[in-house]
Amino acid sequence: PPITVSTSDDELQQMISDVPAEIDNLQFPCHSQVVERCVIFVTEASGEYELINRIRGIAEKNQIWRSYLGMGYHNCCVPHTIMRNIFENPGWTTQYTPYQPEVAQGRLEGLLNYQTMVAELTGLEVANASLLDEGTAAAEALSLCFRHNKRRRMLVSHKLHPQTISVVETRLSSLGLAVDVVDVFEADFSNRDIAGILFQYPDTEGNVLDFSEISEKAHSHGTLVCCATDLLSLTLLRPPSEFGADIAVGTSQRLGVPLGYGGPHAGFFACNQSLVRLMPGRMIGVTRDAAGRDGYRLALQTREQHIRRDKATSNICTAQALLANMSAMFAVYHGPQGLKDISTRVHNLTL
Known part of the structure; x- marks a missing residue:
């Protein structure tokens, strides 16, 4: 189950009905092209194992370099x-x-x-x-x-x-x-x-x-x-x-x-x-x-x-x-x- 408590469909409809405006009018200040560009395409949900492997794959693209910056910051081993x-x-x-x-x-x-x-x-x-x-x-x-x-x-x-x-x-x-x-x-x-x-x-x-x-x-x-x-x-x-x-x-x-x-x-x-x-x-x-x-x-x-x-x-x-x-x-x-x-x-x- 999700950690956060999301809004139910009934609660969403109640909020929409309480707003004295049509839902389309609420988007009126935004240009239609902007609204179209802001559409987010979300893939299907992944399990924890798949998600961790995906993150590890992205992390492997990082190049680890030794820092000589100093100036009060020095790496150390944490017991x-x-x-x-x-x-x-x-x-x-x-x-x-x-x-x-x-x-x-x-x-x-x-x-x-x-x-x-x-x-x-x-x-x-x-x-x-x-x-x-x-x-x-x-x-x-x-x-x-x-x-x-x-x-x-x-x-x-x-x-x-x-x-x-x-x-x-x-x-x-x-x-x-x-x-x-x-x-x-x-x-x-x-x-x-x-x-x-x-x-x-x-x-x-x-x-x-x-x-x-x-x-x-x-x-x-x-x-x-x-x-x-x-x-x-x-x-x-x-x-x-x-x-x-x-x-x-x-x-x-x-x-x-x-x-x-x-x-x-x-x-x-x-x-x-x-x-x-x-x-x-x-x-x-x-x-x-x-x-x-x-x-x-x-x-x-x-x-x-x-x-x-x-x-x-x-x-x-x-x-x-x-x-x-x-x-x-x-x-x-x-x-x-x-x-x-x-x-x-x-x-x-x-x-």
Whole structure:
């Protein structure tokens, strides 16, 4: 039987009789030649087996090429246990923001693992439970810089991923903020009018540079430092916190999430404890229930849109919870040494 409930003949006749016009007159605005060209000839219905074979025959005409596009998108292997038990499990795929923690302890614990993983890899003190993607996270980082020091000018590295630059320019223009795309090593902070600076580590061309001097110069003039980075590379590289980054953003796609033709992928956001009240997105915290047992719940919700409305830290309060949980479970599945082994293999294949 069909999945959808179609209109019966009696219901169709009832609708036609209720319309105060002849059925031919309803087509009057359309030219007769247009109506004739729009006639669709539908073949006889096919069974599931025949239809699948037909689709496979069409799919075999595709030519599979290796993608070298990069720019934050990297293919990866999804462990079957994660694919089967999380990605294809309706108990995970249909989830929504766990406002009722009593029935969402498993999901909340998974998101807490995600936050812990991001915080440890970036070296920063707190992380949220994910954002929409890397571009959104970068725009949120610079918006936080504006809320922090009220300066209206931002510096963005020209070696940032191009889609990130586009999102940042679009989002910040609506706030009336100026975005200058520059070589960050030539940045001038002496006017003390720059709210934040954002650079990529490794950059969009794969270069790994030391930003310690830039961070020191920025901090001396009251500018916050934001770093867009790659979590897998941080298993081998210095964390952004060690060269003075106040905020780290990026995507966790390559930690067990398929490319999906460019999305969706979970963005991450981490920062220093002093900025936590300005941080966007959901945060998972640990608490105790009435019986004294450890439990998990949404924390610091007074920052968010459903509580503070126009005074919220962001009007984007969505978390990519399913994909963040996949990345968290990917890290748990492989463990610290396993992630380092994957990162080392990627590095060796790049040389």
